[in-house]
Amino acid sequence: MIDNSNPFIVCPDCIRNRAKLKGILCDYFPDERLKVNVVLAAFDEGIVDAIEETERLDNMLAVRFIKTLISDYGITEENARFATEYWFAKFGEGVLEKSNQLTFETPKPVLPKKHTQAKPNVSPAVVPTTGVVAVKSVQEKEKLPKDILQRNIVVEQQYGITDFRCAIVKDYVSDRYCNFKITGEYSGKTTQYLLIVFLAYNANSELIEADFGYKIADDFKGHKTFSMSLQVPNDEYLSKIVMRIVPDPVFA
Amino acid sequence: MGQEYRTTKYRLPDSIYSREPDMEKQYGIDELKLYGYAESEDSYHIVGEIIAKKTPSTSFCIICTIYDEDDDIIETTESRSYGSGLVTSMIEPSSFFNGFPFIFDIWGVPRKKIKEIRIAPASSY
Numbered sequence: 060m061i062d063n064s065n066p067f068i069v070c071p072d073c074i075r076n077r078a079k080l081k082g083i084l085c086d087y088f089p090d091e092r093l094k095v096n097v098v099l100a101a102f103d104e105g106i107v108d109a110i111e112e113t114e115r116l117d118n119m120l121a122v123r124f125i126k127t128l129i130s131d132y133g134i135t136e137e138n139a140r141f142a143t144e145y146w147f148a149k150f151g152e153g154v155l156e157k158s159n160q161l162t163f164e165t166p167k168p169v170l171p172k173k174h175t176q177a178k179p180n181v182s183p184a185v186v187p188t189t190g191v192v193a194v195k196s197v198q199e200k201e202k203l204p205k206d207i208l209q210r211n212i213v214v215e216q217q218y219g220i221t222d223f224r225c226a227i228v229k230d231y232v233s234d235r236y237c238n239f240k241i242t243g244e245y246s247g248k249t250t251q252y253l254l255i256v257f258l259a260y261n262a263n264s265e266l267i268e269a270d271f272g273y274k275i276a277d278d279f280k281g282h283k284t285f286s287m288s289l290q291v292p293n294d295e296y297l298s299k300i301v302m303r304i305v306p307d308p309v310f311a
Numbered sequence: 312m313g314q315e316y317r318t319t320k321y322r323l324p325d326s327i328y329s330r331e332p333d334m335e336k337q338y339g340i341d342e343l344k345l346y347g348y349a350e351s352e353d354s355y356h357i358v359g360e361i362i363a364k365k366t367p368s369t370s371f372c373i374i375c376t377i378y379d380e381d382d383d384i385i386e387t388t389e390s391r392s393y394g395s396g397l398v399t400s401m402i403e404p405s406s407f408f409n410g411f412p413f414i415f416d417i418w419g420v421p422r423k424k425i426k427e428i429r430i431a432p433a434s435s436y
Contacts, residue, residue: 187316235321235350254394258412262316265346266360269412274395290356292319292348303408307394311370311403 065153074107074150081198097142100132100196106143110151116159121147130186133193133296187262191296194229194237203227203239209301218253218304220275222246225285227300232293241270241287248280252307259289262296274307323347323355323428331431338432339367345430347415349422357415359390359430366407371432372400375415378427386420389436400436 062068066083073080081099088094104127113120121143128139144161152159187193192203208227215223225243232238241257253275259268270287291297328345335343340363347357359373377386390413392398393406402411415430 185316191316233350235319235348236356252394254406256412258410261318261346263318265318265344266358266410266412267346268356268358269414271393271412272395292321294317294319294321296316296318305406305408306403308370308401308403308406309394309397309399311405 062153065149067150067154071154074154077102093138094141094145096196096198096201097128097134097138098145099198100128100134101142101146104128104131106146107150110146110155110157113151113157116147116151116157116161118160118162121161131294132196133186133191134196187296187298191262191298194291194295194297195293197229199229199232201229203229203297203300207297207300209299211303215304218247218251219249219279220245220247220253220304222282223302225302227289230288236290236292239289239291241289242284244282244284246282249275249277252277252310254305254307255285255287256303256305257287257289258301258303259291259297260299260301262298264298267291267295271305275304277310319348321348321350323349323357327425327428329427329429331429334431334433338369338371339363339365340432343373343430347428353419353421355415355417355420357417357428357430359413359415361402361407361409361411361413363407363409363411366404367402368404369434370401370403371434372402372436373413374431374433374436375417376429376431377417377420377425378429379424380426382426385424386417388415388417390415 066087067074070079070083073083080102081095084095084098101124104124106124109120124143125139128134128142129136147159147161151157192207197203223245225241227239227241230238230240254271255273256269256271258266261267268289268291270289273285273287330343340361342362344360344362345357347355350356373390375388376384379385389400392400
Protein backbone atom coordinates (compact mmCIF):
# COMPACT_ATOMS: atom_id res chain seq x y z
CA MET A 60 0.00 0.00 0.00
CA ILE A 61 1.35 3.44 -0.97
CA ASP A 62 2.11 5.83 1.87
CA ASN A 63 0.24 8.90 0.61
CA SER A 64 1.71 11.03 3.36
CA ASN A 65 5.18 10.65 1.83
CA PRO A 66 5.79 12.87 -1.24
CA PHE A 67 8.93 10.90 -2.16
CA ILE A 68 6.88 7.71 -2.48
CA VAL A 69 3.95 9.33 -4.26
CA CYS A 70 6.28 11.10 -6.71
CA PRO A 71 9.74 9.46 -6.84
CA ASP A 72 10.83 11.82 -9.66
CA CYS A 73 10.78 14.75 -7.27
CA ILE A 74 13.81 13.39 -5.40
CA ARG A 75 16.08 14.50 -8.25
CA ASN A 76 14.00 17.22 -9.84
CA ARG A 77 13.80 20.49 -7.95
CA ALA A 78 10.84 21.87 -9.90
CA LYS A 79 8.81 18.72 -9.29
CA LEU A 80 9.90 18.69 -5.67
CA LYS A 81 8.73 22.24 -5.16
CA GLY A 82 5.44 21.43 -6.87
CA ILE A 83 4.63 18.43 -4.73
CA LEU A 84 5.76 20.14 -1.53
CA CYS A 85 3.35 22.96 -2.33
CA ASP A 86 0.62 20.32 -2.62
CA TYR A 87 1.53 18.81 0.74
CA PHE A 88 1.95 22.18 2.47
CA PRO A 89 -0.49 24.43 0.56
CA ASP A 90 -0.54 27.21 3.14
CA GLU A 91 2.90 26.69 4.62
CA ARG A 92 5.44 28.21 2.30
CA LEU A 93 8.00 28.24 5.07
CA LYS A 94 8.02 24.44 5.21
CA VAL A 95 8.36 24.26 1.44
CA ASN A 96 11.30 26.65 1.45
CA VAL A 97 13.25 25.04 4.27
CA VAL A 98 12.85 21.56 2.77
CA LEU A 99 13.99 22.96 -0.60
CA ALA A 100 16.98 24.64 1.03
CA ALA A 101 18.09 21.28 2.42
CA PHE A 102 17.68 19.81 -1.07
CA ASP A 103 19.87 22.60 -2.48
CA GLU A 104 22.56 21.73 0.06
CA GLY A 105 22.75 18.13 -1.21
CA ILE A 106 20.86 16.29 1.49
CA VAL A 107 19.65 13.64 -1.00
CA ASP A 108 23.20 12.53 -1.83
CA ALA A 109 24.26 12.69 1.80
CA ILE A 110 21.38 10.45 2.89
CA GLU A 111 22.04 7.99 0.08
CA GLU A 112 25.73 7.78 0.93
CA THR A 113 25.44 7.44 4.68
CA GLU A 114 25.28 4.16 6.54
CA ARG A 115 22.85 5.46 9.11
CA LEU A 116 20.82 8.58 9.78
CA ASP A 117 22.29 9.95 12.95
CA ASN A 118 22.73 13.18 14.88
CA MET A 119 26.16 13.85 13.36
CA LEU A 120 24.82 14.02 9.81
CA ALA A 121 21.77 16.00 10.93
CA VAL A 122 23.87 18.59 12.74
CA ARG A 123 25.97 19.12 9.62
CA PHE A 124 22.91 20.14 7.62
CA ILE A 125 21.30 22.07 10.43
CA LYS A 126 24.44 24.19 10.84
CA THR A 127 24.66 24.87 7.10
CA LEU A 128 21.02 25.89 6.85
CA ILE A 129 21.40 28.24 9.81
CA SER A 130 24.66 29.86 8.73
CA ASP A 131 24.17 30.04 4.95
CA TYR A 132 20.43 30.57 4.69
CA GLY A 133 19.59 32.42 7.90
CA ILE A 134 17.07 29.71 8.76
CA THR A 135 16.23 29.35 12.45
CA GLU A 136 17.51 26.29 14.29
CA GLU A 137 13.98 24.97 14.72
CA ASN A 138 13.22 25.23 11.04
CA ALA A 139 16.60 23.81 10.00
CA ARG A 140 15.93 20.83 12.25
CA PHE A 141 12.49 20.40 10.77
CA ALA A 142 13.88 20.35 7.21
CA THR A 143 16.66 17.89 8.05
CA GLU A 144 14.42 15.58 9.98
CA TYR A 145 11.78 15.69 7.27
CA TRP A 146 14.30 14.42 4.75
CA PHE A 147 15.61 11.79 7.14
CA ALA A 148 12.13 10.47 7.90
CA LYS A 149 10.45 10.73 4.51
CA PHE A 150 13.35 9.94 2.21
CA GLY A 151 16.02 8.19 4.29
CA GLU A 152 13.70 6.05 6.34
CA GLY A 153 10.56 6.07 4.18
CA VAL A 154 12.14 5.43 0.79
CA LEU A 155 15.61 4.00 1.39
CA GLU A 156 14.54 2.19 4.57
CA LYS A 157 17.66 3.30 6.41
CA SER A 158 17.87 3.17 10.16
CA ASN A 159 16.86 6.53 11.59
CA GLN A 160 18.82 7.03 14.80
CA LEU A 161 18.04 10.67 15.45
CA THR A 162 17.56 11.30 19.11
CA PHE A 163 16.13 14.79 19.17
CA GLU A 164 12.49 15.63 18.79
CA THR A 165 11.13 17.04 15.55
CA PRO A 166 10.09 20.62 16.27
CA LYS A 167 7.31 22.44 14.51
CA PRO A 168 8.51 25.16 12.12
CA VAL A 169 8.50 28.60 13.64
CA LEU A 170 6.63 31.16 11.57
CA PRO A 171 8.69 34.23 10.74
CA LYS A 172 7.94 37.31 12.80
CA LYS A 173 6.95 40.58 11.24
CA HIS A 174 9.92 42.21 9.54
CA THR A 175 11.30 44.71 11.96
CA GLN A 176 14.67 46.28 12.51
CA ALA A 177 17.30 44.15 14.17
CA LYS A 178 17.78 44.34 17.92
CA PRO A 179 21.09 46.00 18.80
CA ASN A 180 22.08 43.92 21.84
CA VAL A 181 23.67 41.09 19.86
CA SER A 182 27.36 40.32 19.52
CA PRO A 183 29.15 41.10 16.22
CA ALA A 184 28.81 38.86 13.16
CA VAL A 185 25.80 37.07 14.57
CA VAL A 186 23.61 35.41 11.96
CA PRO A 187 20.18 36.99 12.18
CA THR A 188 17.44 34.41 12.42
CA THR A 189 14.23 36.35 12.95
CA GLY A 190 12.75 39.53 11.58
CA VAL A 191 14.81 39.42 8.40
CA VAL A 192 14.91 37.60 5.09
CA ALA A 193 18.13 35.85 4.13
CA VAL A 194 18.64 36.73 0.47
CA LYS A 195 20.07 33.27 -0.13
CA SER A 196 16.95 31.60 1.20
CA VAL A 197 14.71 33.25 -1.39
CA GLN A 198 14.31 31.08 -4.45
CA GLU A 199 14.55 32.52 -7.97
CA LYS A 200 11.19 33.95 -9.09
CA GLU A 201 9.92 33.83 -5.52
CA LYS A 202 8.22 36.93 -4.10
CA LEU A 203 9.37 38.65 -0.95
CA PRO A 204 6.75 38.79 1.81
CA LYS A 205 4.47 41.81 1.48
CA ASP A 206 5.20 43.09 4.97
CA ILE A 207 8.86 43.72 4.16
CA LEU A 208 7.73 46.82 2.21
CA GLN A 209 7.19 50.04 4.15
CA ARG A 210 5.29 52.95 2.60
CA ASN A 211 3.79 56.25 3.66
CA ILE A 212 0.40 56.33 1.98
CA VAL A 213 -0.40 59.81 3.31
CA VAL A 214 2.65 61.30 1.60
CA GLU A 215 1.92 59.36 -1.61
CA GLN A 216 -1.55 60.87 -1.67
CA GLN A 217 -0.15 64.34 -1.05
CA TYR A 218 1.81 63.94 -4.28
CA GLY A 219 -1.33 62.69 -6.06
CA ILE A 220 -0.42 58.99 -6.15
CA THR A 221 -3.15 56.53 -5.20
CA ASP A 222 -3.70 52.77 -5.33
CA PHE A 223 0.00 51.98 -5.39
CA ARG A 224 0.83 48.30 -5.26
CA CYS A 225 3.82 46.19 -6.21
CA ALA A 226 5.48 42.80 -5.93
CA ILE A 227 9.19 42.21 -5.31
CA VAL A 228 10.50 39.06 -6.97
CA LYS A 229 13.97 37.57 -6.90
CA ASP A 230 15.18 37.80 -10.45
CA TYR A 231 18.54 36.70 -11.82
CA VAL A 232 21.42 35.59 -9.60
CA SER A 233 25.10 36.28 -10.24
CA ASP A 234 28.13 34.95 -8.45
CA ARG A 235 28.13 37.51 -5.63
CA TYR A 236 24.81 39.30 -5.90
CA CYS A 237 21.30 39.00 -7.21
CA ASN A 238 18.59 41.29 -8.48
CA PHE A 239 15.15 41.77 -7.08
CA LYS A 240 12.68 43.01 -9.68
CA ILE A 241 9.99 45.37 -8.45
CA THR A 242 6.92 45.49 -10.66
CA GLY A 243 3.79 47.37 -9.83
CA GLU A 244 1.10 49.83 -10.71
CA TYR A 245 -0.31 53.09 -9.47
CA SER A 246 -3.08 55.56 -10.20
CA GLY A 247 -3.54 59.25 -9.60
CA LYS A 248 -2.96 62.72 -10.91
CA THR A 249 0.26 64.68 -10.47
CA THR A 250 1.26 68.29 -10.93
CA GLN A 251 5.05 67.97 -10.72
CA TYR A 252 7.75 65.55 -11.85
CA LEU A 253 8.28 62.88 -9.21
CA LEU A 254 10.65 59.98 -8.59
CA ILE A 255 9.77 56.66 -7.04
CA VAL A 256 12.60 55.66 -4.69
CA PHE A 257 13.11 52.16 -3.30
CA LEU A 258 15.55 51.67 -0.41
CA ALA A 259 16.75 48.28 0.86
CA TYR A 260 18.15 47.81 4.38
CA ASN A 261 20.05 44.91 5.90
CA ALA A 262 19.78 43.38 9.38
CA ASN A 263 21.89 46.20 10.82
CA SER A 264 19.46 48.75 9.36
CA GLU A 265 22.15 49.90 6.94
CA LEU A 266 21.09 51.12 3.53
CA ILE A 267 22.53 48.53 1.15
CA GLU A 268 20.80 49.41 -2.13
CA ALA A 269 18.54 51.98 -3.73
CA ASP A 270 16.78 52.53 -7.02
CA PHE A 271 15.79 56.11 -7.83
CA GLY A 272 15.53 55.77 -11.59
CA TYR A 273 11.76 55.86 -12.18
CA LYS A 274 10.14 59.17 -13.09
CA ILE A 275 6.46 60.14 -13.00
CA ALA A 276 5.56 62.95 -15.41
CA ASP A 277 4.16 66.28 -14.17
CA ASP A 278 0.97 65.81 -16.18
CA PHE A 279 0.32 62.20 -15.29
CA LYS A 280 -3.31 61.28 -14.91
CA GLY A 281 -4.82 57.83 -14.80
CA HIS A 282 -3.15 54.48 -14.28
CA LYS A 283 0.33 53.20 -15.04
CA THR A 284 2.60 50.20 -14.49
CA PHE A 285 6.29 50.37 -13.60
CA SER A 286 9.36 48.20 -13.18
CA MET A 287 12.43 48.85 -11.03
CA SER A 288 15.15 46.70 -9.47
CA LEU A 289 17.41 46.29 -6.45
CA GLN A 290 20.80 44.57 -6.49
CA VAL A 291 21.88 42.99 -3.20
CA PRO A 292 24.69 40.61 -2.20
CA ASN A 293 23.65 36.95 -2.08
CA ASP A 294 24.92 36.59 1.48
CA GLU A 295 23.04 39.59 2.91
CA TYR A 296 19.87 39.82 4.93
CA LEU A 297 16.94 42.14 4.24
CA SER A 298 15.14 43.74 7.17
CA LYS A 299 12.95 46.16 5.22
CA ILE A 300 12.41 47.80 1.85
CA VAL A 301 11.12 51.35 1.94
CA MET A 302 9.28 53.08 -0.90
CA ARG A 303 9.21 56.88 -1.09
CA ILE A 304 7.96 59.46 -3.54
CA VAL A 305 10.10 62.60 -3.94
CA PRO A 306 10.11 65.57 -6.32
CA ASP A 307 12.45 64.93 -9.26
CA PRO A 308 15.66 66.95 -8.54
CA VAL A 309 16.03 67.72 -12.26
CA PHE A 310 12.98 69.98 -12.08
CA ALA A 311 13.49 71.26 -8.55
CA MET B 312 27.70 52.35 14.46
CA GLY B 313 29.24 48.92 15.00
CA GLN B 314 28.27 46.02 12.85
CA GLU B 315 25.99 43.75 14.81
CA TYR B 316 24.75 41.13 12.40
CA ARG B 317 26.55 39.26 9.71
CA THR B 318 26.87 41.13 6.44
CA THR B 319 28.38 40.27 3.08
CA LYS B 320 31.85 38.77 3.06
CA TYR B 321 32.68 40.95 0.05
CA ARG B 322 32.14 44.14 2.00
CA LEU B 323 34.79 46.83 1.78
CA PRO B 324 36.25 47.64 5.23
CA ASP B 325 35.15 50.90 6.86
CA SER B 326 38.83 51.84 7.19
CA ILE B 327 39.16 52.22 3.42
CA TYR B 328 36.90 55.29 3.35
CA SER B 329 37.94 58.83 4.09
CA ARG B 330 35.63 61.80 4.34
CA GLU B 331 35.69 65.58 4.60
CA PRO B 332 33.85 66.43 7.83
CA ASP B 333 34.27 70.21 7.42
CA MET B 334 32.82 70.15 3.95
CA GLU B 335 29.98 67.89 5.09
CA LYS B 336 29.11 70.42 7.79
CA GLN B 337 29.18 73.18 5.23
CA TYR B 338 26.42 71.41 3.29
CA GLY B 339 24.40 70.62 6.40
CA ILE B 340 25.30 66.93 6.47
CA ASP B 341 25.40 65.37 9.95
CA GLU B 342 26.68 61.97 8.87
CA LEU B 343 27.41 59.87 5.79
CA LYS B 344 26.75 56.17 6.22
CA LEU B 345 28.58 54.00 3.73
CA TYR B 346 28.13 50.42 2.59
CA GLY B 347 30.25 49.09 -0.26
CA TYR B 348 31.10 45.67 -1.57
CA ALA B 349 33.17 44.16 -4.34
CA GLU B 350 30.95 42.85 -7.15
CA SER B 351 34.01 41.21 -8.71
CA GLU B 352 37.80 41.44 -8.48
CA ASP B 353 37.78 44.99 -9.87
CA SER B 354 34.25 46.39 -9.61
CA TYR B 355 32.47 47.86 -6.61
CA HIS B 356 29.02 48.98 -5.58
CA ILE B 357 29.02 51.67 -2.90
CA VAL B 358 25.75 52.83 -1.37
CA GLY B 359 25.52 55.84 0.90
CA GLU B 360 22.94 57.42 3.13
CA ILE B 361 23.01 61.14 3.90
CA ILE B 362 21.97 61.83 7.47
CA ALA B 363 20.86 65.42 8.04
CA LYS B 364 18.20 66.32 10.57
CA LYS B 365 17.74 69.70 8.91
CA THR B 366 17.24 69.83 5.17
CA PRO B 367 20.36 71.23 3.48
CA SER B 368 19.85 74.75 2.21
CA THR B 369 21.76 74.39 -1.06
CA SER B 370 22.06 71.76 -3.74
CA PHE B 371 25.14 69.57 -3.79
CA CYS B 372 26.44 66.30 -5.18
CA ILE B 373 28.59 63.51 -3.80
CA ILE B 374 31.93 62.69 -5.39
CA CYS B 375 33.97 59.50 -5.02
CA THR B 376 37.73 59.62 -5.52
CA ILE B 377 39.98 56.58 -5.34
CA TYR B 378 43.66 56.86 -4.38
CA ASP B 379 46.47 54.37 -4.76
CA GLU B 380 49.39 53.85 -2.39
CA ASP B 381 51.28 56.78 -3.95
CA ASP B 382 48.29 59.02 -3.16
CA ASP B 383 47.62 59.35 -6.87
CA ILE B 384 44.03 59.49 -8.01
CA ILE B 385 43.22 56.38 -10.04
CA GLU B 386 39.46 56.91 -10.37
CA THR B 387 36.95 59.67 -9.75
CA THR B 388 33.23 59.76 -10.36
CA GLU B 389 30.05 61.50 -9.29
CA SER B 390 27.22 59.48 -7.80
CA ARG B 391 24.68 57.68 -10.00
CA SER B 392 22.18 60.12 -11.44
CA TYR B 393 18.62 60.44 -10.18
CA GLY B 394 15.64 59.94 -12.45
CA SER B 395 15.42 58.87 -16.09
CA GLY B 396 15.58 60.75 -19.39
CA LEU B 397 16.74 64.13 -18.18
CA VAL B 398 18.82 63.20 -15.14
CA THR B 399 21.07 64.80 -12.56
CA SER B 400 23.47 63.75 -9.83
CA MET B 401 22.71 66.93 -7.91
CA ILE B 402 20.80 66.56 -4.67
CA GLU B 403 18.22 69.31 -4.31
CA PRO B 404 16.80 70.52 -0.99
CA SER B 405 13.25 70.06 -2.28
CA SER B 406 13.88 66.36 -2.97
CA PHE B 407 15.90 65.67 0.15
CA PHE B 408 14.86 63.52 3.07
CA ASN B 409 16.86 62.32 6.06
CA GLY B 410 18.63 59.18 4.84
CA PHE B 411 18.78 60.31 1.21
CA PRO B 412 20.60 57.71 -0.91
CA PHE B 413 23.50 57.90 -3.33
CA ILE B 414 25.29 55.16 -5.24
CA PHE B 415 28.65 54.74 -6.92
CA ASP B 416 29.30 52.04 -9.52
CA ILE B 417 33.02 51.61 -10.02
CA TRP B 418 34.64 49.34 -12.59
CA GLY B 419 38.15 48.42 -13.67
CA VAL B 420 40.03 49.19 -10.46
CA PRO B 421 41.82 46.15 -8.98
CA ARG B 422 41.28 45.89 -5.23
CA LYS B 423 45.00 45.67 -4.47
CA LYS B 424 45.55 49.10 -6.05
CA ILE B 425 43.05 50.86 -3.79
CA LYS B 426 44.49 52.53 -0.73
CA GLU B 427 41.69 54.95 0.01
CA ILE B 428 38.19 55.81 -1.19
CA ARG B 429 37.27 59.41 -0.47
CA ILE B 430 33.61 60.30 -0.39
CA ALA B 431 32.83 64.00 -0.16
CA PRO B 432 30.13 66.52 -1.05
CA ALA B 433 30.77 69.09 -3.77
CA SER B 434 28.91 72.00 -5.29
CA SER B 435 29.05 70.55 -8.83
CA TYR B 436 30.45 67.68 -10.86
